[in-house]
Amino acid sequence: MSTRPDSGNSERTAILPSVETLFINGHILTQNFRNPTASQLGLRGKKIVAVGTDLSMYRAQATQIIDLDGAVLTPGFMDVHTHFPEGGQQLLSVDLRAAFSKSEFIQILADAARTTPIDRWITGGHWDQQQFPDKAMPSKEWLDQAAPDHIVFVNRHDGHSAVANSKALQLAGITAGTPDVPGGVIVKDKHGNPTGLLKDAAMNLVYRLQPPESEEHKRQYLNAAMDEALKQGITSINDMSVDFDRLRWYEGLAKAGELRVRIRVYTPFLRWPDLKRELEKGIYQDEWFQVGGLKGFSDGSLGSSTALMFDDFNNEPGNCGLIDRDFEDLTKVREILWDADAHNIQVAIHAIGDKANRLVLDLFAELYESRGKRDRRYRIEHAQHIHPDDQSRFGDQRVIASVQPYHCVDDSRWAGAILGDRTSQAFPYRSIHKSGGRLAMGSDWPVAPMNAILGMQAAILRNNWIPEERLDLGTALHAYTEGAAFAEFSDHYKGHLSPGMLADMVVLKREFLNLAEVDLKTTDLITAVFSNGKLVHGEI
Structure with missing residues (x-):
């Protein structure tokens, strides 16, 4: 890869805006279905001006030319499920x-x-x-x-x-x-x-008895998290289950221009009245910090034997998991869900077990029947064990499956002893996708590594566990970019490389195109990361 100033283009059409930076000779995966691949991309300021195969008409004497020399360029990765600090x-x-x-x-x-x-x-x-x-x-x-x-x-x-x-x-x-x-x-x-x-x-x-962290320690944790995200090519994250002290803390950092990763927060489901009051007071939001909506829990986890299942765990007769306290009072759940919907608030619900996923899908369907369909983009977080009868409902009900592929690889080592034959319905990514459901991907960091490339590879290979549910690279990449942006209502300004979009981008070695064959323990595929058109990690 090389960088050089342009020699100028005296024939550039006067009415076209010049670009400050022009990437050439790239394998650009735009995630824009109307223009899926390109070889050149031009930036001005923090936004993309043009994408195509010949952008010479946008060159000016001062344009910086970056020769990608066949490297891959994608949108900045997004992680839609973290616990960031x-x-x-x-x-x-x-x-x-x-x-x-x-x-x-x-x-x-x-x-x-x-x-x-x-x-x-x-x-x-x-x-x-x-x-x-x-x-x-x-x-x-x-x-x-x-x-x-x-x-x-x-x-x-x-x-x-x-x-x-x-x-x-x-x-x-x-x-x-x-x-x-x-x-x-x-x-x-x-x-x-x-x-x-x-x-x-x-x-x-x-x-509840743990002493609060000092401001110094909180800053250290956040800076370490942002450094790690950018190192992994992740330019946007969702921080789940954020309390209101942290929300206002993020707000202050955004006002001061101290955020280096775009953060969208989801607050506890049962505290909807508090979020409503905070929104009425006014919350500063910009392209770096936004309030996404509510995050609730319907059950626990498989590894802790608290995922809510229809049948007992094979290794624990008499135990089929538990319903989370967020969902113990379904009358209260309906009250919050209906009122949040009246205020156009997005809702994301954690569901691991097959019974928990059906419960959440049923509640969403009940609301749709009562209020009619619109663009709510409700999410089920994790969506790990889905009864075959429910897998097509994600597409039918337009519910986003917000999933973490690394969990699939991790669980493949031991889930069979807990679920037996029911593992056939585990992490049914391809079935959800084929039936028209939308996938958005993340990590659940620090539960799993915040590494989008590792997550994509996990979705492709699945540790050879239930191989019929494998995804291809294009689908996995889309779920970490445009699909993730769609899941947080930001696909109109990020998540794909198109004119007018924010210039959040990742430059990758060509081996990325054969990700299934790459040993990620010995190979770092990321060459450079850009946010708002500026280099924030690596070199070019």
Whole structure:
């Protein structure tokens, strides 16, 4: 690739605007179905002026020419499901994803304890018991051994379970006599004593006592998250389940021009009255920060055995998951859903299990029947286990499947032991797509890596798990670009490379076109990342 000033074009048509930067000799995947491929693209300021095969008429003497030399150019990737500052915090916190045994788990925590001030909690974690030889869940005894003097509370990688040490349990007042909470479970041993493992809503018994982070730490986490996103070619993200303190924090950063990644936030479903009041007060929004709508939960997760299924888990007779506390009162759910619809608020609902997905689809269908169809772009987050009778409903009801392909690869290692034959309905991406449903893709970071290329490869290969549901590269790329922009109502200004769109772009090595064959452990495909037409990562 090379960069040079243009020698000028004395024959340029006077009425056409000149471009400041012109990319030539590229394999440009525009994600605009009217003009899907091109070799040249011109920018002026932060926007795209022209896309085609011969843009010489847009050249001026001062135009910068960037010769892509056959490299691939795509829109900036979008991640429609993250927990963004938490991901940045994870980059700077204890990381238990590297633990493949009890001893490694304890050693990593012990190492963290040695460098953590005694008055600071040890959090983070993202452990996965499926990596341990005996698949045993960690307990308070593991944590007590590793860090006897600290308060420790470390979560499973899916965010639906966490384990507390004895100090944390004592602080929260959790004893043998403490009952389960609605939408959550306090796991106890055969003697009735808490093991330290808390599931879903029960985790809040400890989380609510965690001291607030300082402004300095919050800035560190966000900057780490933005650096990581841009490194991965991700120029826009959705931050899910954002409280109102964080919403106003983002608003202030946007006003100050301190955001380097475009952020769209979704606030808790049950707090719709609070969001309505905040919107009435007025919220500053621009191309860097926007309020997307409401995010609710209908169930838990498969790995924590809290996904809501029609039938019991194979390895846990009598347990078919649980309904999240957001959805315990369906009368309240309908009230919020109907009122939010009256205010044109988008709704995104987490659903993992087949019964949870049907419940959400039924509620959406009920609203459509009552209010009529319009462009709501309702989303089901994760959409992991869909009964065959429900897979075509995404297209029929115009519900967006907001999915995270890396979860498919991760679950392929162990889901069969939990679901048996029901795994045939797991992550049915191709079935949803073929029936007219729209896909938007993300990571659920820090539950899974915030890496769009890794996600695309996961959607293409699926670890050879249920191969009939594989996608091709074009469909996967679309779901991380234009499909993602559609899912957040921003496809009129980003997500595809067309005149008038924001110049958020990724330059990739040609090997990207054969992504299924690339070893991503040894190959970095991203050469450069542009946001608003400016180079923000890599080199050109």
